[in-house]
Amino acid sequence: MDHRPRERVPVLADVARVAGVSVPTVSRVLTGATPVSDKTRKRVDDAILELGYRPNEAARALVRGRQSMVGIIAGNTTRFGYAATIQGIEEAARAAGLLVAITVVNSATEADVKAAVDLMLGQPLAGVIVLDFDLQGERALSALPETLPIAVVTSTNDGRAARRVLFDDHKGGYEATKYLLSLGHETVHYVAVPSSGRPSGRLVGWREALLEAGRKVPEVVLADWSAQSGFEAGLILAGLSDVTAVLSGNDEIAFGVMKALQLNGLSVPDDVSVVGFDDHPHAVLWSPSLTTMAQDFVQLGASALHLLVAEREGADGPADASSPSPHLIVRDSTAPPRAGGAGRTIH
Missing domain, CATH: 1.10.260.40 (lambda repressor-like DNA-binding domains)
Incomplete structure (x- = not known):
């Protein structure tokens, strides 16, 4: 029957x-x-x-007195680095039989941070992973209770005590700048991603490489994470006479910078070389294809989940985990400077 x-x-x-x-x-x-x-x-x-x-694995976990949900707090989920890190967390959590809940912090205001943290703490959490990529992430990390297992994906050891997965932004900014100088460029302009309340490792590495080489340190051009902000930064750079090389805080900014330069009659890389950061999936498809500092965000996320599980289970082991170092991928957007430099104005 x-x-x-x-x-x-x-x-x-x-x-x-x-x-x-x-x-x-x-x-x-x-x-x-x-x-x-x-x-x-x-x-x-x-x-x-x-x-x-x-x-129902969640119900079984509750019967055993073990929570089965991992929270993720992030300032954004649409940008490549955020999304790829979340992918790594989710894949590792699924393999461990854990569920994932994501809360986005809309802004760095006290009200928005509190609302996001309160919403997350209302869930049956095994622990929380914070993407400390921006000011929202930093402030949310500070607002979480000390009793909650926490892992942080970040580029710094500063701030509250927590298990950390560290990625080396400083090295990436330094090596990208050294590469551009090695091509013969006199200096490198920088278009910066937003700060998380402390100097960006990418910016610090860029400045350090220039000072070490005895080169002029240009004024930083500010942007947000978007290609549109990169385009607006590119309009500024297109009107400066000494611009032959640009380091962008992420690849999306670099896309916008290249578009603005090209619309103003400048060739990439013949007139201006451009380097991005992160190795966005579109970087190889852009025209010209983008030279960039690649990072394994998926591995960052997986490492954070493993650290969190280790803390929850009281396992011995390191409090921090380092990700593979960023590495340069050379494509078509960089070349030695043209004789005579940029020296052009906006058309």
């Missing part, structure tokens, strides 16, 4: 009915909390197979 319910997903009571046992007995078989006879276990297992019953 086929006991499978036709109109709904089978539940624990259906398994108990088909197996001829009580609901608590089925629960004991699923959780392993109390020993049951082999005969009873087989009856329950056979009923589960017949019904196609799928245990």
